[in-house]
Amino acid sequence: MPNLRQRFYVEDCPVRGEVVHVEDALQTILAQKDYPQAIQVLLGEMLTATALLASTLKIKGRISLQIQAQGSFKWAMAECNHLGQIRGLADFEADPRFEQATNSSTVFATLVQPVLFINIEPEFGERYQGIVPLDKPTLAQCLMQYYDLSAQIPTQITLASTPQRAGGLLIQLLPRNNEEEQNFVDEDLWPRLKMLTETLKPEELTDLEANEILYRLYNEEDIRLPEPEPLEFACTCSREKCETALVQIGVDAVKETLEIQNPITMDCQFCNAQYRFTAEQALGLFGEHLS
């Protein structure tokens, strides 16, 4: 399975983790636009990071990461929902520094006043937005800092991407429910797991299969693996959403648009789908007819 998330547990320990690989879904996303290598690897890391974060949520809905900056890099976003559907997109101006990057730290060094937004949108219930300062050299380090400060759950994250394949690993020490549970905890467990996780090389994370990575890192531990779950590229655009957007801009703006573009065409940049509205269809949304 080229796109998957593999959860893992350390038996009898308050630890859970996830390995994520994105391969042909990454190819599909990168094929939508002519991205330089730096943006390709950043999108790869953002997509795996989003899938890792989604796996820590217990809600139905979606989570997205969005980086905004000034300068030649404008923004990038990646999104994953509870079904494992992912998509991503970035906007930038040509910059020679984007041509020779091998990991997100090379891109990060070019960002001017960058900010990372974490958006959680449950199907039901309130939306959440977290703002993460991008003041560490890699995306993984910025996300770890976020967990430290906001959730206070010890979390280790490793991300790596090439234009072909992206990989990510997250491991978390879960809070204990009570003192009794605390008494059973091996105090050395987390420092040991953290140290082992840090030995993983970027090329191992992208190239090895999930179970090989877990064996390579934690073969001394008793690791339990549930069935892996698939990830896939999918876009959430639809004709209905385009109709809603037209209704929102209002009948006057639609009439003005029709004067320069008839039929109105709306392109989805995530998947290159094109939605076309003839004058009759566009005006029909407002109960008006062609005069």
Ligand SMILES: [Zn+2]
């Ligand atoms: Zn789309």
